Amino acid sequence: MRHFKSSASHCQPGASHRPADVGLPVIALVGRPNVGKSTLFGFASGTYAETVNAPGTTVGAEPRLVRVGDSRAYLVDLPGTLSLDDRPTGDEPFWRQLLEIHPDAILVVGDASDLRRHLPIALACRDLGLPVVFAANLSDEAEARGIEVDTGRLSQLLVMPVHLTTGLTGRGVVAALRDAVALALKHRAFLAGAAPRGTAPARVYGPAAELQIEKLTRSMASAHSLGAAALDLSGQGLGILVDDRAVSARGAATLQLGEALEAVRWRIADEWAQQVERRREVPLRLADRVGIWSTSPWPGLPIFAGVSAIVFGLMMWIGGTMSVALTGAWNATASPVLTTAIHAAVPQPVIAAGLLWGLDGGILALLSVGIPYILTFYVLLAALEDSGYLTSAAVLTDRLFNTMGLSGRVAIPLLAASGCNVPAIYGTRVLPTRRERVLGAFLVTMTPCSARSAGVGAAVAPFAGPLAALGAFGLIAAITFASGLAANAIVPGRQPALVLELAPIRRPIAHLVVRKAWRRFSDFVRTAAPIMIVGSCALGLLYESGWIWGATAVLDPVVKGWLGLPSVAGLALVFAFLRKELALQLLVALAVIQLGAGAASLGSIMSPAQLFVYAIVTSVSIPCVATLSALRGEFGWRTTLAICASTLGIALAAGGLLARLLGVV
Amino acid sequence: MRVSNSELATRVSNAAGGNAVETLVSAPSGVALRVSAVEAGSAASLLSEGIGPGVEVSVERKLALGGPVIVRLGGARLALARSIAATVQVEGVDNAHGPAPG
Numbered sequence: 001m002r003h004f005k006s007s008a009s010h011c012q013p014g015a016s017h018r019p020a021d022v023g024l025p026v027i028a029l030v031g032r033p034n035v036g037k038s039t040l041f042g043f044a045s046g047t048y049a050e051t052v053n054a055p056g057t058t059v060g061a062e063p064r065l066v067r068v069g070d071s072r073a074y075l076v077d078l079p080g081t082l083s084l085d086d087r088p089t090g091d092e093p094f095w096r097q098l099l100e101i102h103p104d105a106i107l108v109v110g111d112a113s114d115l116r117r118h119l120p121i122a123l124a125c126r127d128l129g130l131p132v133v134f135a136a137n138l139s140d141e142a143e144a145r146g147i148e149v150d151t152g153r154l155s156q157l158l159v160m161p162v163h164l165t166t167g168l169t170g171r172g173v174v175a176a177l178r179d180a181v182a183l184a185l186k187h188r189a190f191l192a193g194a195a196p197r198g199t200a201p202a203r204v205y206g207p208a209a210e211l212q213i214e215k216l217t218r219s220m221a222s223a224h225s226l227g228a229a230a231l232d233l234s235g236q237g238l239g240i241l242v243d244d245r246a247v248s249a250r251g252a253a254t255l256q257l258g259e260a261l262e263a264v265r266w267r268i269a270d271e272w273a274q275q276v277e278r279r280r281e282v283p284l285r286l287a288d289r290v291g292i293w294s295t296s297p298w299p300g301l302p303i304f305a306g307v308s309a310i311v312f313g314l315m316m317w318i319g320g321t322m323s324v325a326l327t328g329a330w331n332a333t334a335s336p337v338l339t340t341a342i343h344a345a346v347p348q349p350v351i352a353a354g355l356l357w358g359l360d361g362g363i364l365a366l367l368s369v370g371i372p373y374i375l376t377f378y379v380l381l382a383a384l385e386d387s388g389y390l391t392s393a394a395v396l397t398d399r400l401f402n403t404m405g406l407s408g409r410v411a412i413p414l415l416a417a418s419g420c421n422v423p424a425i426y427g428t429r430v431l432p433t434r435r436e437r438v439l440g441a442f443l444v445t446m447t448p449c450s451a452r453s454a455g456v457g458a459a460v461a462p463f464a465g466p467l468a469a470l471g472a473f474g475l476i477a478a479i480t481f482a483s484g485l486a487a488n489a490i491v492p493g494r495q496p497a498l499v500l501e502l503a504p505i506r507r508p509i510a511h512l513v514v515r516k517a518w519r520r521f522s523d524f525v526r527t528a529a530p531i532m533i534v535g536s537c538a539l540g541l542l543y544e545s546g547w548i549w550g551a552t553a554v555l556d557p558v559v560k561g562w563l564g565l566p567s568v569a570g571l572a573l574v575f576a577f578l579r580k581e582l583a584l585q586l587l588v589a590l591a592v593i594q595l596g597a598g599a600a601s602l603g604s605i606m607s608p609a610q611l612f613v614y615a616i617v618t619s620v621s622i623p624c625v626a627t628l629s630a631l632r633g634e635f636g637w638r639t640t641l642a643i644c645a646s647t648l649g650i651a652l653a654a655g656g657l658l659a660r661l662l663g664v665v
Numbered sequence: 666m667r668v669s670n671s672e673l674a675t676r677v678s679n680a681a682g683g684n685a686v687e688t689l690v691s692a693p694s695g696v697a698l699r700v701s702a703v704e705a706g707s708a709a710s711l712l713s714e715g716i717g718p719g720v721e722v723s724v725e726r727k728l729a730l731g732g733p734v735i736v737r738l739g740g741a742r743l744a745l746a747r748s749i750a751a752t753v754q755v756e757g758v759d760n761a762h763g764p765a766p767g
Contacts, residue, residue: 111740116739145740262709262713263717266712270720273739291742295744395732398732398733399733497707497746498744500744501743502743
């Protein structure tokens with residue numbers, strides 16, 4: 001986005017002293033969420049941006065060079081928006097994002113089977129004084145629903161080219177783009193003074209509203225002559241945009257009137273949609289029937305349980321298989337080579353061993369957890385998103401999560417969290433407000449990931465029995481739920497009431513799913529891999545140099561005094577911050593160092609009750625370093641530290657109480 | 666049991682004692698309804714989803730335990746929290762006497 005802004009400023013035609021032929025025309029893609037904009041964008045540009053069959057997931061603007069015949073243009077996919085005033089990314093209104101890229105034309109993408117709800121934004125774009133082309137997208141679905149659109153009539157009404165498109169197959173896309181590029185070039189010529197402005201659309205808002213627009217337009221235009229500095233009528237920078245000629249004075253006036261015009265636009269859209277749509281009765285499509293089923297308690301709840309079980313099962317099965325294969329391959333091939341090389345290159349054994357922790361151990365962790373589980377989950381999540389099922393699941397579980405101040409959309413990130421917290425943190429982006437996202441991320445960090453679950457199982461089941469292990473998981477779930485309730489009560493603000501469009505059920509397209517999953521996965525590897533490797537290195541040096549033992553004195557009052565655990569368990573808890581999956585192995589390794597070979601079994605270090613306490617505290621306390629970096633990236637340090645401090649506090653409080661209940665202390 | 670639309674419309678306007686205002690929460694499911702008014706607080710967010718005075722909608726389902734109300738309008742389906750659905754006043758649409766479509 002930032003990169004594009006600078007390139008856009010080179011090619012933007014706004015300033016009149018700049019020759020109009022510098023750079024290429026910019027065409028913005030605008031439309032409501034979930035209308036197949038990104039898929040259309042992908043077809044047009046030959047690459048696939050993130051597409052999600054759930055509202056609001058295209059983040060940031062991404063320009064792509066497209067070629068239509070002899071002309072070239074930049075195509076920019078903007079996040080789906082409900083109106084120009086809407087704030088799809090939470091911060092600034094959409095119109096600002098749109099005008100900041102200085103589009104020369106707008107391609108509005110609407111749903112051919114639901115024109116009523118997609119024409120208002122086309123009307124709003126038309127008001128901006130920029131050329132607009134309307135793509136009635138998803139035309140294949142519209143036909144399957146028995147809906148025919150009279151594009152000729154619609155084009156007359158809108159005073160803009162209208163095309164029936166199907167982004168997936170590319171039907172109509174090139175024709176729509178060709179029109180958009182041609183109009184964009186004409187608009188540039190107009191800005192350069194080389195051509196007259198295109199036909200202005202009829203004034204449709206009625207005498208009262210038009211008078212208001214006219215008045216505001218005049219004040220905008222006269223302010224324009226005073227220079228940009230004096231322009232900021234509304235404090236929104238509209239004047240400057242008019243001065244830049246990113247928007248016409250009338251356009252700025254309609255933006256300033258904002259919501260007042262929306263009601264009129266919707267009325268007009270309703271009227272026009274009725275004029276251009278022909279509906280014939282067709283039997284309900286299977287996909288639409290599945291959509292209805294999936295939001296009914298029956299068979300919706302069994303479907304939800306089944307989908308959850310399949311996602312979890314596939315993640316564990318495919319992830320587990322891949323994990324074993326990759327770990328084996330690494331240990332058989334790269335690991336010995338790396339070990340020899342590092343020992344040869346670094347003469348100091350302590351530093352060499354520390355480096356090996358980082359490179360050998362860190363990469364192995366990535367291969368055994370990161371790639372298998374996270375990649376698998378991303379593929380499953382992408383398939384679920386594109387199938388449209390996520391919104392159904394959100395509606396079905398909404399009531400449950402309401403109690404914790406969350407909407408049902410958090411169900412899927414939480415499911416992800418039981419595999420790995422890191423993708424789940426990014427998954428909280430599906431939540432509409434920052435408050436919900438923070439509360440959701442808090443629950444995510446409390447949810448035991450697969451590594452932590454394995455740790456809890458291995459620490460408790462062999463020594464206290466499988467029932468105790470089950471009890472431990474139940475206790476963690478109860479602690480998480482109670483913490484969710486408390487967090488909702490403590491964090492200021494309240495949850496906005498649900499208004500959610502249910503995405504239609506669609507068959508996910510394999511190559512789109514894989515592309516999206518891969519894109520997100522490579523993002524994850526780029527952010528998490530360095531932290532995992534550096535963290536492992538640091539830990540390795542602490543361990544190999546023996547400095548780690550210095551920490552026992554600091555930790556003992558809490559670990560021994562409050563939790564009733566041996567001090568070596570405190571060290572393992574610290575290590576768990578870096579590598580949750582190693583917490584148990586490290587505990588044994590440290591115990592052997594401290595207590596001798598007799599401590600090689602967990603049972604000889606701690607009593608079953610102590611192991612139970614240890615398992616709860618490890619699982620609930622601080623998230624691992626990769627989760628921490630994901631949290632920091634999404635919410636900043638303050639929130640991250642607040643979440644970590646809360647989980648640590650809750651873990652210690654619960655552990656201490658438990659230790660007293662179980663008679664450990 | 667199948668009931669004609671006009672019969673249902675009468676039922677809607679008669680339900681809860683004649684003149685009482687129906688909302689998307691109190692109106693029966695599966696009946697064609699017309700939005701008569703939306704409370705100011707939620708008007709903007711509902712309008713941006715297409716729910717405003719004069720629009721024809723129907724309630725598909727009300728989820729149990731105070732869960733969301735699923736509303737159909739045109740081809741779209743919207744889930745509305747009860748608190749939001751309660752701000753949308755509706756009246757029955759009587760096809761026999763209403764204006765002819767188109």
